[in-house]
Amino acid sequence: xxxxxxxxxxxxxxxxxxxxxxxxxxxxxxxxxxxxxxxxxxxxxxxxxxxxxxxxxxxxxxxxxxxxxxxxxxxxxxxxxxxxxxxxxxxxxxxxxxxxxxxxxxxxxxxxxxxxxxxxxxxxxxxxxxxxxxxxxxxxxxxxxxxxxxxxxxxxxxxxxxxxxxxxxxxxxxxxxxxxxxxxxxxxxxxxxxxxxxxxxxxxxxxxxxxxxxxxxxxxxxxxxxxxxxxxxxxxxxxxxxxxxxxxxxxxxxxxxxxxxxxxxxxxxxxxxxxxxxxxxxxxxxxxxxxxxxxxxxxxxxxxxxxxxxxxxxxxxxxxxxxxxxxxxxxxxxxxxxxxxxxxxxxxxxxxxxxxxxxxxxxxxxxxxxxxxxxxxxxxxxxxxxxxxxxxxxxxxxxxxxxxxxxxxxxxxxxxxxxxxxxxxxxxxxxxxxxx
Amino acid sequence: xxxxxxxxxxxxxxxxxxxxxxxxxxxxxxxxxxxxxxxxxxxxxxxxxxxxxxxxxxxxxxxxxxxxxxxxxxxxxxxxxxxxxxxxxxxxxxxxxxxxxxxxxxxxxxxxxxxxxxxxxxxxxxxxxxxxxxxxxxxxxxxxxxxxxxxxxxxxxxxxxxxxxxxxxxxxxxxxxxxxxxxxxxxxxxxxxxxxxxxxxxxxxxxxxxxxxxxxxxxxxxxxxxxxxxxxxxxxxxxxxxxxxxxxxxxxxxxxxxxxxxxxxxxxxxxxxxxxxxxxxxxxxxxxxxxxxxxxxxxxxxxxxxxxxxxxxxxxxxxxxxxx
Amino acid sequence: xxxxxxxxxxxxxxxxxxxxxxxxxxxxxxxxxxxxxxxxxxxxxxxxxxxxxxxxxxxxxxxxxxxxxxxxxxxxxxxxxxxxxxxxxxxxxxxxxxxxxxxxxxxxxxxxxxxxxxxxxxxxxxxxxxxxxxxxxxxxxxxxxxxxxxxxxxxxxxxxxxxxxxxxxxxxxxxxxxxxx
Numbered sequence: 001x002x003x004x005x006x007x008x009x010x011x012x013x014x015x016x017x018x019x020x021x022x023x024x025x026x027x028x029x030x031x032x033x034x035x036x037x038x039x040x041x042x043x044x045x046x047x048x049x050x051x052x053x054x055x056x057x058x059x060x061x062x063x064x065x066x067x068x069x070x071x072x073x074x075x076x077x078x079x080x081x082x083x084x085x086x087x088x089x090x091x092x093x094x095x096x097x098x099x100x101x102x103x104x105x106x107x108x109x110x111x112x113x114x115x116x117x118x119x120x121x122x123x124x125x126x127x128x129x130x131x132x133x134x135x136x137x138x139x140x141x142x143x144x145x146x147x148x149x150x151x152x153x154x155x156x157x158x159x160x161x162x163x164x165x166x167x168x169x170x171x172x173x174x175x176x177x178x179x180x181x182x183x184x185x186x187x188x189x190x191x192x193x194x195x196x197x198x199x200x201x202x203x204x205x206x207x208x209x210x211x212x213x214x215x216x217x218x219x220x221x222x223x224x225x226x227x228x229x230x231x232x233x234x235x236x237x238x239x240x241x242x243x244x245x246x247x248x249x250x251x252x253x254x255x256x257x258x259x260x261x262x263x264x265x266x267x268x269x270x271x272x273x274x275x276x277x278x279x280x281x282x283x284x285x286x287x288x289x290x291x292x293x294x295x296x297x298x299x300x301x302x303x304x305x306x307x308x309x310x311x312x313x314x315x316x317x318x319x320x321x322x323x324x325x326x327x328x329x330x331x332x333x334x335x336x337x338x339x340x341x342x343x344x345x346x347x348x349x350x351x352x353x354x355x356x357x358x359x360x361x362x363x364x365x366x367x368x369x370x371x372x373x374x375x376x377x378x379x380x381x382x383x384x385x386x387x388x389x390x391x392x393x394x395x396x397x398x399x400x401x402x403x404x405x406x407x408x409x410x411x412x413x414x415x416x417x418x419x420x421x422x423x424x425x426x427x428x429x430x431x432x433x434x435x436x
Numbered sequence: 437x438x439x440x441x442x443x444x445x446x447x448x449x450x451x452x453x454x455x456x457x458x459x460x461x462x463x464x465x466x467x468x469x470x471x472x473x474x475x476x477x478x479x480x481x482x483x484x485x486x487x488x489x490x491x492x493x494x495x496x497x498x499x500x501x502x503x504x505x506x507x508x509x510x511x512x513x514x515x516x517x518x519x520x521x522x523x524x525x526x527x528x529x530x531x532x533x534x535x536x537x538x539x540x541x542x543x544x545x546x547x548x549x550x551x552x553x554x555x556x557x558x559x560x561x562x563x564x565x566x567x568x569x570x571x572x573x574x575x576x577x578x579x580x581x582x583x584x585x586x587x588x589x590x591x592x593x594x595x596x597x598x599x600x601x602x603x604x605x606x607x608x609x610x611x612x613x614x615x616x617x618x619x620x621x622x623x624x625x626x627x628x629x630x631x632x633x634x635x636x637x638x639x640x641x642x643x644x645x646x647x648x649x650x651x652x653x654x655x656x657x658x659x660x661x662x663x664x665x666x667x668x669x670x671x672x673x674x675x676x677x678x679x680x681x682x683x684x685x686x687x688x689x690x691x692x693x694x695x696x697x698x699x700x701x702x703x704x705x706x707x708x709x710x711x712x713x714x715x716x717x718x719x720x721x722x723x724x725x726x727x728x729x730x731x732x733x734x735x736x737x738x739x740x741x742x743x744x745x746x747x748x749x750x751x752x753x754x755x756x757x758x759x760x
Numbered sequence: 761x762x763x764x765x766x767x768x769x770x771x772x773x774x775x776x777x778x779x780x781x782x783x784x785x786x787x788x789x790x791x792x793x794x795x796x797x798x799x800x801x802x803x804x805x806x807x808x809x810x811x812x813x814x815x816x817x818x819x820x821x822x823x824x825x826x827x828x829x830x831x832x833x834x835x836x837x838x839x840x841x842x843x844x845x846x847x848x849x850x851x852x853x854x855x856x857x858x859x860x861x862x863x864x865x866x867x868x869x870x871x872x873x874x875x876x877x878x879x880x881x882x883x884x885x886x887x888x889x890x891x892x893x894x895x896x897x898x899x900x901x902x903x904x905x906x907x908x909x910x911x912x913x914x915x916x917x918x919x920x921x922x923x924x925x926x927x928x929x930x931x932x933x934x935x936x937x938x939x940x941x
Contacts, residue, residue, distance in 0.1 A: 206632045210447070212547035212569030212604060273758065281751030282548030326526050330546040330567070348758040395759060414755030456843065463827065463844040472880040475830035505830070735830070735844075 011035050012428065013050050017058025017389060021065060022362035023378035032063060034385040037428035042381060056423055056430075058389050064361045065379050066098025066386035066424065068368040069339065071163070071188070071242055071266060071314035074100070074131070076122060077115065078107025083319035083406045085119060088339075089128035091317070091405035093432040095339040096421035098129055098386035099369070099376050100317075103163040104136040111136035111147035113155035120156050128431050130386070132158040132374060134188060137176045141165040146175060153183045158372045161188035163242060164289075166224060168194055173228060177237025186238040186264065186371060189228050191249065192290055196220035201330055203276040203291040211279065213329060216291050222248035229256045232263055240371055241265040243316050245290040247300030254309040264371045265304070266314040269338055269345035270411060272301045278411055284325045284332035285411045288318065302354050305363060312368040315342050319407030337405045344417035347392055351418070357392070389423040396420055441737050442554045442561045444748035445570035446611040453745040454579065454612060460732035461580050461725070467504060468728055478507035481538040481738055486528075486553075487513045487564070489545040493699065494564050494574075497723075498541045501730035507538070507738075525549060529556045538738050542566070554750050560737040563748075568602045572748075575608030577729040578696055579616065581722050582653055585694045590617035593690070595647045597623040597679060598657030598706055599668070601630060605698050606657060610636050623647035624679065627668040644679055651689045655696045656681055656707045672705050682708045686716070694718050761936040765893065765911055765919070768930035774908035775804065778890050779811035781906050786857055789813075791885065793822040793853070797862040797874050798845050801826075803925035804892060805861035824849030826860075831873035853882040859906075863921035865891040868902035893932055895919050908932075 012034040019030040019042065031048045033041040041048055069092065075083040083091075085102075092100050102119060104110035110119065116133045123131035135152035137160045139145045149160055160180055167173045167189065176187045197220040202208050204215025225241055229252055232239035241253055244267050256263040270288065275295045278286040286292055304310035318335025325332050346364060349355045355363070369377025376386055400413040424432040446454070467475055483502040487495045495511065502509045512532075523531075525544070529552075532540060539560045542550050547567030554561040565571040583589060594613050600606045600622050610633075613620050620638040622629055634640050641647035648654065659675060669675045686693065695707070695717045703709045711717065736745050766774065786792055789812050796805030802825045813820030827845040860874050875887055890906035895913040909932070913919060916937035924930050 204630075206635045209601075209630065209632045209636070210607075212567050212607060214568075282551055323524070326524065328525055328544070328546040328552050329548045345758050351759075398755075412755075412758070416755075416757035416759050418759040460844045463830070463846045466846050466848070467830075470881060474880065476876065477830040477832070732844075 010428065011051075011053035012056060012425065012430065013048060013053040014056045014058050014063055014387065014389065015050070016045055017061045017063035019063045019379070020358055020361045021379045022358055022366045023065065024380055027358050032379060032387065034387070034425065034428045037385055039379050039381055039383050039385050042379065056389065061389050061391050061422060062357070063387060063389050065365040065377050066388045066426065067096050067342065067364040068099045068372070068374070068377050069097045069315050069317065069342070070101040070159075070312060070368040070372055071268070072100040072102050072317040072339065073105065073319065073335070074102040074119070075319060076106060077118060082321055085122035085131060086126035086128070087404070087406040088317070088319070089123060089126045089131065091337070091339040091403065092129040093424040093426065094404045094421065095341070096343050096388035096390060096424055097339050098388065098424060098426045099132060099374065100129055101132045101134050101158060101372055103134050103161060105141060105164045109136050109140050110134070110152070111139050111141070113148070113151040116152045116155035116157050129426060130376070132156070132372060134159045134161050134163070136160065137162040137167060137187065138172060143167055143169055143172060146172065146179060149179060149183055149185070153185065157185070158374055159186045159188050159240065161190065161242070163188060163190045166190045166192045166194055170227060170231070174231050174235060177231055177235040177239060181237055184373060186240040188240045188242050189224070190242050191221050191224035191228065192216070193220045193224050196223065200291070201287060202279050203293050205276060205294055207276045207279055211282065213279075216289075218246040218248065218293060218297065221246050221290050222252065225249040225252050229253070229261065229263060232256070232261050233259070236262070238262045239264075243268050243271060243290060243314070244301060244304070244310060245271045245293050245297060247297050250300045250304040250309055254304065254307075257309060264312065264367075265310050266312040266368070267301045267305060267310045268314060268316045269342050270336055272298060272305060272349065273345050274298070274411060282329045283411065284327065284329055285336060285409050285413070287329060287332050288316070288335045302349060305349065306354050306359070311363065312371060313342065313346055313363045314368060315339055317405070319405055320409045321407060325409050335409070337403065337407055337410050339405065340403055341398060341410065341412050341417065343390060343421055344419040345412070347419035385425060385428040387425040388421055390419060390421045392419050394418065394420040440558060440560050441745060441747035442750070443572050443733055443737060444550045444554060444561065444563045444750070446572045446575055446608045446615070447570065449572075449611070449615070449748060450746065451615050453747065454576070454615060456745050457576055457729070457732050457736060458580050458583060460736060461728045464728035464731040465725070467731070468724065473504050474506055475504070476506045477735060478502070478505035478538075478738060481507040482536070483507045483509050483734060484532055484535070484537040484540045485509060485511045486532065486540055487511070487543045489514065489543050489565070491543050491565065494543060497726045498564060498730050500727050501734055504727070505731055505734055507734065510537070525552060526556050529553050533557050533559070539734060551750060562733060562737065565604055567604065568607070569604055570608045571604040572608045573726070573730055573733055574605050574698055575612045576733070577722060577726045578609055578655065578698070579612050580725050580729050581696060581718050582694065584721065584725070585718060586652065589613070592618045592652040593621065593650060594618050594653040594655060595621040595623055595651040596655045596657065597644060597647065597681065598659055599628045599663060600624050600633060600657070601628045602660070602663070603657050609655065610638055621647050621651065625669055625675070628663070644681070644685060645688065648681070648685050648688045651693060653694050653696060654681060654686070654689060656701070658698065658700065659702060659706050676705045680704065680706060680708055681711050683710045683714065686711055696722060698722070762933050764931055765909060765934055766932035771892070771908070771930050771932060774892065775807050776811050778906040778908060779808050779815060782808070782859060782888070782890065783812060783815060785888075785905070789816050789818070789821050791855070791857055792859065793824065793851055793856050794859045794861055795824040795826050795849060795878065797860060797870060798825055798827045799926060800863035800921050800923055801861045803923045804863060808861060808890065822851045824851065826874055826877055828870060828873040828877050831877045833869060833873065847877065849881055853878065853884045855883075855885050857886045857888065858884045859888045859890050861890045863892045864919045865889070865894045865904050865907075866897055868898045868900035871902050872900050892921050893919050
């Protein structure tokens with residue numbers, strides 16, 4: 001990069017777009033001037049002179065705070081054949097995601113400050129999206145002994161979670177909720193009662209009966225949500241329910257919020273888009289935990305996002321190597337990639353009038369940033385200039401082989417999508433631009 | 437001609453196809469009864485029996501069937517194959533494909549294994565049991581056995597009793613029986629008979645006495661002793677107390693009721709010895725019919741360009757859209 | 761175009777003649793049985809057997825039916841039908857003289873298959889062959905012992921035997937290829 005472009009990169013004027021910033025209740029045509037990584041000015045269209053700044057033409061496009069995905073598996077260290085911090089961050093910015101919170105189930109597990117720091121360093125080298133590590137609740141995700149939250153917090157974690165390994169030991173969950181209060185960070189809970197779900201590989205229902213696959217009952221999730229909400233009530237801790245998938249879970253979170261508990265909640269695009277019929281034909285790219293549920297559950301999750309019960313949308317981006325998915329269903333790896341399809345799948349909820357565009361950006365950016373306590377998800381003057389420009393109508397087809405992620409395990413391969421990110425800016429630097 | 441025919445399950449297989457298979461089996465019965473139990477129709481064809489789950493009976497049945505049609509058979513079983521050494525099913529399949537088999541018979545502990553094979557390979561695949569999914573040749577031989585005893589399947593009441601939840605035999609029979617117009621009753625404890633089964637078109641019963649009433653066929657499933665340890669029922673004794681088919685219960689059935697059991701049976705648990713050895717029991721016919729039925733399936737699937745059955749479709753995964 | 765080779769009466773006379781020839785050749789009906797090849801060979805065998813019974817004034821010889829689909833050397837290449845019919849030979853073929861009966865003798869391959877099928881049922885003392893029509897074009901060294909009518913044909917033509925047991929009428933017809941198979 002020569003000096004001239006470097007200088008130009010310091011000042012960017014995003015011009016002519018429709019700005020949506022739920023953090024300030026703004027949704028109107030406006031230009032945004034970015035200087036030295038922060039939002040310097042926001043004004044009526046044409047009011048800010050370009051003055052040598054690089055101009056991003058956003059006419060006909062939307063401009064929003066970059067998406068914050070609070071549930072991502074970057075796989076590094078340990079599983080670099082699935083994804084690395086660098087490839088995961090590239091996948092993120094292609095999808096308009098400027099910040100990711102990455103889960104602790106790496107190898108070694110992120111249960112120490114050293115691993116936390118390693119991930120943060122890798123992210124700095126990659127220089128694409130912001131990476132906020134999530135530390136393990138228990139040592140080695142073993143579900144027994146509390147990990148050193150303090151050491152990890154000082155190294156940079158923003159939350160703790162044993163994601164992928166539901167915490168069966170109720171006293172551990174209780175103590176995690178209590179101890180995390182010292183650092184003001186949430187405990188992100190993967191809610192599945194492993195004893196009830198034992199051996200299951202898909203939602204228990206007519207489809208599992210037809211396919212002859214072992215079912216996972218929805219009560220396996222809701223029973224744990226109930227336990228953890230009661231623990232949050234009892235301890236006053238901060239509970240974040242990850243990837244909610246059942247109608248009953250949504251309803252319990254709704255009541256918990258109504259009761260004023262410090263409970264937040266996310267849903268994934270696959271859980272609000274697909275039901276368990278996607279497993280037909282033993283499609284291993286429709287295998288994940290919690291599993292795809294019924295039409296009724298999908299409707300309840302959508303309604304939850306609409307009314308704010310499900311405050312955030314997160315992808316649970318879970319890359320797996322082709323070979324790990326090319327197996328028979330029982331044995332196939334669980335999880336799907338999601339960073340590059342989150343925008344069009346969420347826009348589909350806007351088009352069917354489940355959400356407003358403003359609520360969509362709120363769920364993708366503002367709320368998750370609040371949940372994690374990070375200074376993102378806003379384009380207020382003086383804030384870090386993480387910004388996404390997207391075309392809400394652009395039609396495109398998903399071709400799994402063309403995903404930026406190292407892994408191609410998407411259930412949406414071949415789908416026709418509408419809505420595409422055209423530009424992603426992280427801390428005032430344009431990190432991705434759609435070629436078309 | 438290009439499209440390979442498979443038998444992956446009975447779900448979605450047409451009544452016409454099932455009839456053709458049953459009719460073909462009649463011819464095969466005649467072959468099995470002569471001195472020279474062999475016809476040359478599959479001479480030079482190779483049938484691979486890929487059995488990755490223990491099953492001596494079904495494997496032998498397929499092997500005899502193939503040999504009676506003059507096909508060469510190759511048997512690969514779990515212990516001796518490279519699968520136990522970490523090779524994936526798809527890779528094993530590709531290796532087999534290099535040997536140009538004319539059909540592969542697969543038994544696998546995981547549901548969907550036969551479909552996976554059909555997606556990867558370019559030869560007819562016959563599902564000999566995949567997890568709790570389907571076991572179509574067992575159901576066909578059951579249908580055949582019923583048809584031998586009854587003039588018509590249509591309108592019969594068939595009661596299947598036992599561990600429906602984990603039974604591929606039950607699933608295949610439900611599809612086949614319903615397709616041919618029989619009425620299906622399912623019976624077992626609620627732990628082994630979830631309500632969703634009703635959506636397949638069957639009637640659910642939790643009381644054996646009502647399930648037996650006026651039944652034309654009683655199909656008793658083997659209860660797996662392992663289920664006891666997972667609290668699906670307290671003990672085998674208590675299971676037998678409520679779900680063992682006894683002569684007293686059988687008196688409530690249709691006067692010419694027949695009894696089927698896919699074997700091996702647990703005497704005194706799902707079926708009393710009196711019933712098992714009684715005049716209505718057709719279990720030995722089932723075994724003999726198994727060979728004929730499998731001959732019919734091999735013949736109908738292997739003969740190329742044959743204007744024969746359509747068989748099973750590989751389920752399609754149709755991409756959809758989020759364009760709203 | 762289709763021309764008639766035999767009407768009902770001519771066919772009846774030809775079958776009666778064959779019955780006489782069989783009896784003459786074998787010195788009576790003892791140890792004799794007929795096996796018709798499905799489909800049209802079966803009623804033909806029945807008619808010949810009936811004639812033999814009438815001529816001899818005793819019981820008609822035993823008649824069996826044979827489906828040779830599983831013995832064909834062209835399985836699958838001719839769009840053969842899916843439906844298999846059972847072979848039904850309800851007597852012991854060992855030491856018997858078996859007269860195979862078919863409607864048309866053409867390449868000889870069907871007869872070869874039928875002989876194989878018959879031998880799998882046992883060891884007959886002899887196998888003879890009776891056909892309603894021999895249309896030539898042999899591909900195997902096979903000839904008929906009893907022939908209703910020899911008809912020179914081209915390969916493009918088709919010989920159709922119709923029997924009231926299976927069709928609307930009795931008769932043998934020669935069809936030109938353009939009329940399709």
